Amino acid sequence: MAKSLPPLAWFRAFDAAARCLSFTAAAHELGMTQSAVSQQVKSLEARLGEPLFRRHARGLSLTDAARRLVPEVAAALEKLTVATHRFDGRTDENQLSVASSVSVAHWVLSPHLHSFTARHPALRIRFLSAIWPDDFHTALADVEIRFGSEKQVGKDAVLLNPNRLVALKAPHLVGTLEELPLIEAVGTSAAWKAWGERIGGQTKPRLFADSYGMALQLAANGNGVSLTSELLAGHAIHTGQLVRAHAGSIDGPEGYFLSINAQNPYAVHFRDWLIALLRKPMD
Numbered sequence: 001m002a003k004s005l006p007p008l009a010w011f012r013a014f015d016a017a018a019r020c021l022s023f024t025a026a027a028h029e030l031g032m033t034q035s036a037v038s039q040q041v042k043s044l045e046a047r048l049g050e051p052l053f054r055r056h057a058r059g060l061s062l063t064d065a066a067r068r069l070v071p072e073v074a075a076a077l078e079k080l081t082v083a084t085h086r087f088d089g090r091t092d093e094n095q096l097s098v099a100s101s102v103s104v105a106h107w108v109l110s111p112h113l114h115s116f117t118a119r120h121p122a123l124r125i126r127f128l129s130a131i132w133p134d135d136f137h138t139a140l141a142d143v144e145i146r147f148g149s150e151k152q153v154g155k156d157a158v159l160l161n162p163n164r165l166v167a168l169k170a171p172h173l174v175g176t177l178e179e180l181p182l183i184e185a186v187g188t189s190a191a192w193k194a195w196g197e198r199i200g201g202q203t204k205p206r207l208f209a210d211s212y213g214m215a216l217q218l219a220a221n222g223n224g225v226s227l228t229s230e231l232l233a234g235h236a237i238h239t240g241q242l243v244r245a246h247a248g249s250i251d252g253p254e255g256y257f258l259s260i261n262a263q264n265p266y267a268v269h270f271r272d273w274l275i276a277l278l279r280k281p282m283d
Helices: 008-020 023-030 034-048 064-085 102-117 133-139 192-198 212-220 230-238 265-279
Strands: 053-056 059-062 095-100 124-129 143-148 164-169 182-185 207-209 225-229 243-251 255-260
Touching: 008 023, 008 034, 008 064, 023 034, 059 064, 095 102, 095 265, 102 124, 102 212, 102 230, 102 265, 143 265, 164 212, 164 230, 182 212, 192 243, 207 212, 212 225, 212 230, 225 230, 230 243, 255 265
Parallel strands: 095 124, 095 143, 182 207, 182 225
Antiparallel strands: 053 059, 143 255, 164 225, 164 243
């Protein structure tokens, strides 16, 4: 059986780090956290069985293996960018495009979308799955909901609240934080370690997910306690799919930011609808 290719995201992280010779600078370019870039590069190195960077106190240097890989990865990413641009379509006056992560679409938008579409029955809405900055660039969406720090998401973006991290578990799961498995969303700045520093208790996770949405799903299915964005968890808490495993919360250095194409009136309506929705208790 043919060996599967590494995820495209790992190559993006490698390409940016190789050009910047810094995980921190690469993270700023990609709109990611430094830890997420470092983890993806480590994953690529483990998959290839070769070190790609030499880590120094003030930056990185390329190994011979990385020097051989750099031009091939750069050429491949450029070809994918060109190929994708050919499919950028035009929208009509009755269409709205919304770009967000699957986590936001699943846990925030989908449960309440009917209240928006009922107000605009003639509107067609296209949802686009977007995580990395170039996903948003090629999507050219009317509404974008990005995850990151205020510096990473760009100007004119509005922070969506609540922006706290809370510990959540399935209602039937019995036990304290000291007793239950902890679920960590990899690549975020604030995680169980930050929880331990501010609130205390055990902070060593046993299960790891690559997004808050997946961490929520693992918790909802009774696999442990997830430290997750309260913004994503609002509907699940109000409907009883999840309950608080601890009364405390911590601030999230990153959050979900909303930006729109103000020239599309439906985008303005969508922004106003979503912000109003998040300001009131969810049904």
